[in-house]
Amino acid sequence: MVMETTKPAAKDASSAETRRRILNAAExxxxxxxxxxxxxxxxxxxxxxxxxxxxYHFGSKEELIRAVFRRRLSELNRARLEALAQVEQDxxxxxxxxxxxxxxxxxxxxxxxxxxQGGGHLFMRLLGRTQxxxxxxxxxxxAEEHGPCVERFLAALYRALPDVPKAEILWRFxxxxxxxxxxxxxxxxxxxxxxxxxxxNPERLVGRLxxxxxxxxRAPLGSC
Amino acid sequence: MVMETTKPAAKDASSAETRRRILNAAExxxxxxxxxxxxxxxxxxxxxxxxxxxxYHFGSKEELIRAVFRRRLSELNRARLEALAQVEQDxxxxxxxxxxxxxxxxxxxxxxxxxxQGGGHLFMRLLGRTQxxxxxxxxxxxAEEHGPCVERFLAALYRALPDVPKAEILWRFxxxxxxxxxxxxxxxxxxxxxxxxxxxNPERLVGRLxxxxxxxxRAPLGSC
DNA sequence: TTTTGTTTTAAGCATACGCTTAATTTATAC
DNA sequence: GTATAAATTAAGCGTATGCTTAAAACAAAA
Numbered sequence: 001m002v003m004e005t006t007k008p009a010a011k012d013a014s015s016a017e018t019r020r021r022i023l024n025a026a027e028x029x030x031x032x033x034x035x036x037x038x039x040x041x042x043x044x045x046x047x048x049x050x051x052x053x054x055x056y057h058f059g060s061k062e063e064l065i066r067a068v069f070r071r072r073l074s075e076l077n078r079a080r081l082e083a084l085a086q087v088e089q090d091x092x093x094x095x096x097x098x099x100x101x102x103x104x105x106x107x108x109x110x111x112x113x114x115x116x117q118g119g120g121h122l123f124m125r126l127l128g129r130t131q132x133x134x135x136x137x138x139x140x141x142x143a144e145e146h147g148p149c150v151e152r153f154l155a156a157l158y159r160a161l162p163d164v165p166k167a168e169i170l171w172r173f174x175x176x177x178x179x180x181x182x183x184x185x186x187x188x189x190x191x192x193x194x195x196x197x198x199x200x201n202p203e204r205l206v207g208r209l210x211x212x213x214x215x216x217x218r219a220p221l222g223s224c
Numbered sequence: 225m226v227m228e229t230t231k232p233a234a235k236d237a238s239s240a241e242t243r244r245r246i247l248n249a250a251e252x253x254x255x256x257x258x259x260x261x262x263x264x265x266x267x268x269x270x271x272x273x274x275x276x277x278x279x280y281h282f283g284s285k286e287e288l289i290r291a292v293f294r295r296r297l298s299e300l301n302r303a304r305l306e307a308l309a310q311v312e313q314d315x316x317x318x319x320x321x322x323x324x325x326x327x328x329x330x331x332x333x334x335x336x337x338x339x340x341q342g343g344g345h346l347f348m349r350l351l352g353r354t355q356x357x358x359x360x361x362x363x364x365x366x367a368e369e370h371g372p373c374v375e376r377f378l379a380a381l382y383r384a385l386p387d388v389p390k391a392e393i394l395w396r397f398x399x400x401x402x403x404x405x406x407x408x409x410x411x412x413x414x415x416x417x418x419x420x421x422x423x424x425n426p427e428r429l430v431g432r433l434x435x436x437x438x439x440x441x442r443a444p445l446g447s448c
Numbered sequence: 449t450t451t452t453g454t455t456t457t458a459a460g461c462a463t464a465c466g467c468t469t470a471a472t473t474t475a476t477a478c
Numbered sequence: 479g480t481a482t483a484a485a486t487t488a489a490g491c492g493t494a495t496g497c498t499t500a501a502a503a504c505a506a507a508a
Contacts, residue, residue, distance in 0.1 A: 014475085015485070034358035036260035040466060050487055055467060057485090129356035132349065132409050134258030143416040150417045167421050168432065174411040175403040175436045182402025183395075185356050190394055192367040193374045197391050207446075208392065212399045215443025216436040238505090239455070264496060274457055279497060281455095 019057050021047040026068050027119055031126050035065060035135060066141055072112075072123045073142075077149040080108045084156060096160045099214050105153050106180050106213060107206060113184045114202040121184075128181030168221060176213045183209045243281050245271040250292050251343055255350050259289055259359060290365055296336075296347045297366075301373040304332045308380060320384045323438050329377050330404050330437060331430060337408045338426040345408075352405030392445060400437045407433045 025047035029038040040061060044051045058064040083104035087096055113124035133139050157169050183205060191197065249271035253262040264285060268275045282288040307328035311320055337348035357363050381393050407429060415421065 037358050131406060132353035134261050143413045146413060147417050154418055170411060170414055170418055170421060171432050172436055174406050174414055178402040178406025179399040182355060182398050187394060187398040189367045189370060190398055193371050194378055194394055197394060208395050211443045212396055212440040216440035219435045219439025
């Protein structure tokens with residue numbers, strides 16, 4: 001199975017290329033038709049590879065799904081933690097501003113989502129729908145992948161907002177994730193009603209969402 | 225096909241009962257496994273009816289999906305419009321307070337979602353995932369069903385917030401829908417990280433979300 | 449009771465699914 | 479070159495899918 005005596009050389013290049021094509025096709029089709037709605041035959045023909053390639057390279061459809069997420073998610077969460085570290089460094093011991101924490105988490109994601117040609121946009125749309133994903137293995141896998149990153153951000157928010165009950169912060173974090181997901185998914189339904197938006201510049205979307213999220217995060221606690 | 229000479233009597237009761245059982249089973253299984261993940265055989269056996277019943281009563285699986293949404297959505301949007309009418313009546317000609325409008329739309333939905341035993345909770349979870357639904361006929365159908373209601377609420381918000389650009393209101397409405405969806409879906413992932421919430425009382429959830437939404441809606445416009 | 453229309457039932461059809469397999473091709477190592 | 483491992487290919491396996499159908503069961507009308 002594995003070449004043990006010598007280095008893989010160009011052989012792996014071919015293998016890696018096939019894997020890349022499969023992952024890219026999977027990203028496109030999973031967003032468009034869902035996991036169940038994307039058959040191996042659709043997928044492999046879109047990728048221009050043989051039907052058996054997915055099972056050869058990834059083992060199963062389920063493992064392919066995991067690989068699709070893994071590829072992008074590790075980079076996203078790395079960027080998030082790096083941004084958070086930068087915020088902490090800038091603060092230089094002083095308490096962190098909540099707005100900086102929120103930007104490190106959600107701003108980083110939105111900027112990845114703005115990367116249309118690199119595929120980040122597609123992936124973020126895929127990621128946004130997984131909270132309510134029917135397949136449990138997907139939810140479980142994502143919870144594991146996100147876990148360490150989310151943990152650190154929550155801890156940062158607890159410290160930055162010592163007067164706010166933790167349960168409240170957790171819920172508001174949940175709300176913010178929802179708002180972000182729908183920001184990325186785009187206002188399909190509203191456009192049907194209100195006509196096309198006069199402004200759907202992705203640059204401005206970051207500012208719009210950030211403003212909204214911070215307003216929500218800083219809202220008074222009691223009932224309104 | 226249709227009994228024309230006499231009134232249907234008890235015959236329809238049986239028919240309606242079968243339909244009701246199918247719709248209820250569909251709601252449960254669609255939430256748990258998605259549309260594609262729910263087969264006609266799963267569905268009919270859960271409902272305790274014959275496999276052919278769905279096609280007999282609804283025509284196809286696709287039409288069944290539409291019927292599942294129709295049943296609850298007409299009631300939800302009726303309640304929303306009624307709540308908005310009440311707000312307008314209370315205002316008695318004066319400008320509406322945005323918080324009242326938001327409550328009429330999102331509070332009504334959340335209160336329906338709090339109705340666990342009546343099935344409203346299940347349905348609202350189903351509804352929350354449809355924004356990013358792969359099947360286009362579902363998104364189109366929902367846009368049509370929601371259209372008139374959303375249109376009226378947007379118009380109300382435009383009037384209540386004359387200084388805010390319409391595009392901004394539309395986006396914030398989109399963000400609010402996302403936050404609500406995730407509020408209803410529940411913080412599954414965060415619970416994995418932060419442990420079980422010390423408070424997930426659905427009563428308080430309404431207050432929590434309302435506070436967050438209003439904070440977001442009233443946030444300053446410029447970049448932060 | 450007979451008739452008429454509605455609903456339920458069991459069996460089956462055509463097709464699509466994920467995945468496997470044996471053979472072949474391709475590329476490198478010796 | 480020959481040997482060896484990796485990757486690709488075409489064919490096919492067993493099973494599940496949505497849906498149809500013809501017959502049976504049922505209920506109300508005449």
